[in-house]
Amino acid sequence: MRFGGARSRLRRRDERAFRRRPLALSAPPMSAALVPIPAADPAIALRLAQEARALLRDGQAAEALPMLDRLAALGAPPAAALRAEAMLQLGRGGEAEAAADAALAAMPEDAPLRRLRARIRMARGRHAGAAEDAAAAVMADPTELSGRLLLAAALTEEGRHDEAIWFAGEAWRADPDNPDLQYRLGRAFLRAGRHEAATELLAHCEAVAPRLPGLAALRAHAALLGGDAAAAEALARAALARGIAEGAVHSVLAHALVTQGRLAEAGPHFAAAARMAPQNGYLAHLAAATGAAGGGGERAPADYVESLFDNFAPRFEATLLGLGYRIPGLIRRAVERHRPAAAAGEACLGPVLDLGCGTGLVGVALSDLLRGPLAGIDLSRRMLEEAAAKGLYASLRQADLLDALREDAGRYDLITAGDVFCYLGDLRPVLGLCRARLAAGGLLIFSLERTATAEAWELGTAGRYAHAAAHVASRLAEAGLRPLELREEAVRREAEAVVPGLLVVADAAAA
Structure with missing residues (x-):
């Protein structure tokens, strides 16, 4: 859905539509409170609904659940919407959205329900769906400013900043x-x-x-x-x-x-x-x-990595290139050394799995060598959007790399991880999973930052882990991987100094 038409219609209606009134950015859990109670047990259902709403207003979702179960058993119309609000408060996004879907199936044009599902979808990172719901709520009830703010927030997350600014501005101009x-x-x-x-x-x-x-x-x-x-x-x-x-x-x-x-x-x-x-x-x-x-800990938290690279995505490539970033080129040359026939175009290279693919710089470095599909995995949605724009990847998935490797049933001729394992301290889990995903004769190529002061690994002030070469070698052996190269390389410059690193090339060790 595009919102230009809605925007122009709303502009024409502003003078007569907007009234000065207090703004409720967190709408009451169930403004569909006026829905009639079914004929059976109306007094009980009404009292249960009122008590459940009061609990939800106080943030006591868990205490409200028994009442919501009873309401559902009575077939009371507010039950699904109230349950959606409760599940949202409890952080159970899938159940919250399912309950909101059920409520909207009965009342698809209800603006408060649309706002509720928009909030749920925002919490789940489903920003496009949140924008659709918020836009529908604004069209159904243009006097409710919280709908405009929800729409502005969802459009911002979608990168549609001009539209987001317009709707946020309209809300402010109304009050x-x-x-x-x-x-x-x-x-x-x-x-x-x-x-x-x-x-x-x-x-x-x-x-x-x-x-x-x-x-x-x-x-x-x-x-x-x-x-x-x-x-x-x-x-x-x-x-x-x-x-x-x-x-x-x-x-x-x-x-x-x-x-x-x-x-x-x-x-x-x-x-x-x-x-x-x-x-x-x-x-x-x-x-x-x-x-x-x-x-x-033994790894950087997923929300740390996701937040870091979501914020970094728009300037990622320009920043790294300015720091003399070498990893994509080093991976390309490693492939040329260990797959000379593929480098000469005489053999197939692929399928390839690019772990922590970011904006797709490794994909660019390998693009002319590929004869099979290239798949990318990254935690950052905005980095994946940059990678998708390059048109090189057959598939891109937003996921934690350990979860993705556990769930993947494929076998890969090449797995790359450029500057990804530096967000992991203990390499044992990821190397074991990579070994399981390698096809016969497949290669694993990855980079690390190198420490000369720790026996295994250490967390640096920049939030990345550095590893000792001897420790990496032992972890490769434990995972059933044979190191073909374990060479010291400069990764990039940082604060006018060279960041020391390791480039590792490995394949499956003989049984």
Whole structure:
């Protein structure tokens, strides 16, 4: 669905359609509350529905479930929608969407139900579906501003920034004295890379509502993304001095300090941010990497890697090329050494599995050698979008590489992993899974960062793991892989220094 027509119709209707009223960004769990109760036991069903709604409003979804079971047994119409809200609160996205689907099957034009399913789909990362639902809700009820904000958020995640800014702007223009709406418009500008517009809006918003949750951190983040780390640091420190003790403020301050090369100062702020968001693996990993919280786990958390590369995707290739990134070329030359017939076009190369394919740089390096399908796996949706645009991959999948390897039943002539295993400390699981996916005579080629100070591996301040060559060799042997090459190579430059690395080529060891 495209939204240009909807946008023009809504513009014409704004003067008569919008009324000033309080904004409910988190809609009541079931505004389909006025749906008639079935004839059987109407008083009981009504009381159960009211009590369940009250519990859901208080965030007590688990306590509401017995009532929802009873409502479903009575056949009460609100049961499915209330269950969808409860499952959303409990983080059970699949069940939440199934319940919302059931509710919408009975009332497909209901705007509150459309908004509810849009929220569920947003939580599940299904942004295109969320945009469809939010657009339908806006068309059905243009006076409800939360629908416009949901649509703006979904369009932002889809990378459709101009449309997102338009809908966020329409919500703000309908209620221009609402600082939360101005904040959300500023955030939409920031996600679109329009830093100056975001900075201006957020500064004005802070003058009106200086303690609006999230505002101080977003304003500092806008300065950081605009390339002014010193200003970001100053804004974050000023917010902390005013008593705004939010994890996001500590996080943006830490990132500003890292950008200025002040890693030791950043650590305590990463640790503070992680304490305030104990479920956030991204912050916990950075706290560990800077030495502020233990030694780190055996791998970088999936949400850390996904967040890192989603944010990095638009500038990934330009940044790496500027740092003299060598890995795709090193993998290409390794293939030429160990598959000379394929390099000469005299033999087939493929199928190929590119683990952590990113924007597809390894695929580009190998593209003229391929005679079989190329498959890519990556955690970052935005990196995969960049890879898809190159038109080289037969399939691309967003998944954790260990999960994907466990679920894959294929056999590959070549498996590559360029700068991917540096987000794993213990290599034992991934090497065993790669061994299982290699075809007879197949090759595994991967790169690592190299440590000279640890016997096995260590977590560095940049959030990546470095491995010792002897440890890699032992892990290859344990996995049933034979090292054909285990050579020291420079990976790239970083802070004017060369990052030492390892290039590993292996095949299946003889039984």
